[in-house]
Amino acid sequence: MQELKKIMQTYGIVGAGGAGFPSYAKLAEGADLLLINGSECEPLLYTDYVLMKNEMTMVLSGIDAVLSHTGMKKALLAIKAHTAKSLGLEDGERLGDKIFVRVLPDVYPIGDEVGLTYEATGRLIKPGCLPITQGVIVYNVETMYNLGRAIRFSEPVIEKWLTVGGAVKHPTVIKVPVGTMVADIFKALGIEIEDGYTVLDGGPSMGKVINPRTYAITKTTKSLLILPNDTQSVLSRKMNVKMAVARAETACCQCTRCTDMCPRNMLGYPLEPHKMVRTAMGVAEAMPEMVLSATLCCGCGICESLACNQGISPRAVIENYKQLLAKNKLRFNLDGDYNIKAEREYRMVPYEKWMSMLGVSKFDKKADYYGEMKDFMRVEIPLAGHIGAPSVPTVKDGDFVNKGDLIASPGNGLSLPQHASVSGTVTLGGNKIIIDRVR
Numbered sequence: 287m288q289e290l291k292k293i294m295q296t297y298g299i300v301g302a303g304g305a306g307f308p309s310y311a312k313l314a315e316g317a318d319l320l321l322i323n324g325s326e327c328e329p330l331l332y333t334d335y336v337l338m339k340n341e342m343t344m345v346l347s348g349i350d351a352v353l354s355h356t357g358m359k360k361a362l363l364a365i366k367a368h369t370a371k372s373l374g375l376e377d378g379e380r381l382g383d384k385i386f387v388r389v390l391p392d393v394y395p396i397g398d399e400v401g402l403t404y405e406a407t408g409r410l411i412k413p414g415c416l417p418i419t420q421g422v423i424v425y426n427v428e429t430m431y432n433l434g435r436a437i438r439f440s441e442p443v444i445e446k447w448l449t450v451g452g453a454v455k456h457p458t459v460i461k462v463p464v465g466t467m468v469a470d471i472f473k474a475l476g477i478e479i480e481d482g483y484t485v486l487d488g489g490p491s492m493g494k495v496i497n498p499r500t501y502a503i504t505k506t507t508k509s510l511l512i513l514p515n516d517t518q519s520v521l522s523r524k525m526n527v528k529m530a531v532a533r534a535e536t537a538c539c540q541c542t543r544c545t546d547m548c549p550r551n552m553l554g555y556p557l558e559p560h561k562m563v564r565t566a567m568g569v570a571e572a573m574p575e576m577v578l579s580a581t582l583c584c585g586c587g588i589c590e591s592l593a594c595n596q597g598i599s600p601r602a603v604i605e606n607y608k609q610l611l612a613k614n615k616l617r618f619n620l621d622g623d624y625n626i627k628a629e630r631e632y633r634m635v636p637y638e639k640w641m642s643m644l645g646v647s648k649f650d651k652k653a654d655y656y657g658e659m660k661d662f663m664r665v666e667i668p669l670a671g672h673i674g675a676p677s678v679p680t681v682k683d684g685d686f687v688n689k690g691d692l693i694a695s696p697g698n699g700l701s702l703p704q705h706a707s708v709s710g711t712v713t714l715g716g717n718k719i720i721i722d723r724v725r
């Protein structure tokens with residue numbers, strides 16, 4: 287286990303599909319099941335699908351490495367039904383000595399660790415706890431691919447696979463150096479961002495709005511989506527939070543629909559968005575313990591884009607409470623029995639319906655692999671590209687670095703090193719390291 291931790295840390299391996307949790311920190315004693323998240327929960331994303339289609343051997347070698355280093359008995363590769371069909375895989379199919387396919391229903395959401403673990407294994411993670419408490423460690427498909435390459439080629443994480451999709455002629459999956467400028471990718475692909483369109487890093491439900499002129503690809507970028515401003519997806523992503531909270535405080539009729547449809551509530555979690563909406567912000571500021579259950583929200587947006595008919599966003603209200611709780615270092619932690627609601631089975635949201643609610647159905651064309659794009663002249667590598675302490679530069683202005691060289695060592699505590707994704711000359715840019723290739 288310690289050896290694997292060392293490998294994951296040395297090569298800068300970070301959760302490739304989420305918030306950027308350093309992968310080594312997930313390894314802990316007591317796990318018997320490795321769960322690989324290939325669910326590609328968000329619509330329009332085909333990154334993991336393409337990775338599994340083209341690089342399954344490397345993905346499996348990463349999974350094998352985790353199994354052999356930790357002694358875990360079994361791994362499940364969890365993929366949605368439509369992905370399984372495209373890859374020609376079946377539920378229960380054996381992919382290796384201890385690796386099996388687990389086919390998930392085509393519903394949203396299913397990729398967050400709580401929902402995924404329950405759906406794939408039947409084990410329910412208690413509110414406020416991590417998968418390890420149920421003997422499960424969850425990694426993303428691309429994380430396993432990166433681990434496979436680290437072990438086979440001694441290669442740090444310096445490449446990123448991502449979908450370029452949405453309102454483009456041909457959605458594609460590309461592989462680029464970490465730190466590549468989005469503007470350079472769009473130029474190389476002949477994509478122009480017209481007025482009235484927005485670019486997201488991530489999916490249409492939970493992605494973040496970025497400035498395509500200045501943004502650089504990070505180790506966690508799964509997609510670049512170009513979407514019209516009038517889609518529900520973009521309206522939701524650009525929502526004015528202050529206005530959303532004010533509207534919630536005045537317009538909610540307390541119909542409870544948001545709670546009835548909340549996937550966390552249906553798993554038995556004590557999260558009731560309608561009550562969060564009812565709590566005034568001022569009261570929450572005075573007594574933040576009142577809104578502790580906000581930390582149980584996975585941010586899926588069902589309450590906002592599907593459940594509420596009054597145009598209210600419980601998600602935005604809850605997001606505000608989450609920030610309040612983080613500021614006060616408060617977390618939900620309650621022992622007890624939680625019972626999954628019987629109606630959950632019938633209330634899960636079909637993937638197609640979710641795409642339609644977000645206004646993105648017409649953009650759902652299966653992306654295929656475009657290829658590796660690497661002839662860019664500049665990369666910008668963030669020092670805080672993961673959860674935890676920022677990395678600390680080990681290079682200075684004007685240094686020449688080769689592809690793969692260490693350019694920043696881990697900060698104190700939870701942290702990771704950074705490596706040069708191209709060869710070139712370094713400029714320190716505050717919270718990032720810029721590398722310009724020599725012409």
Ligand code: SF4
Binds near residue numbers: 540541563596
């Ligand atoms: S669905 Fe909308 S109106 Fe109904 S309780 Fe929730 S926020 Fe209020």
Ligand code: SF4
Binds near residue numbers: 587588
């Ligand atoms: S975003 Fe809304 S529906 Fe989703 S988990 Fe949070 S409260 Fe529940």
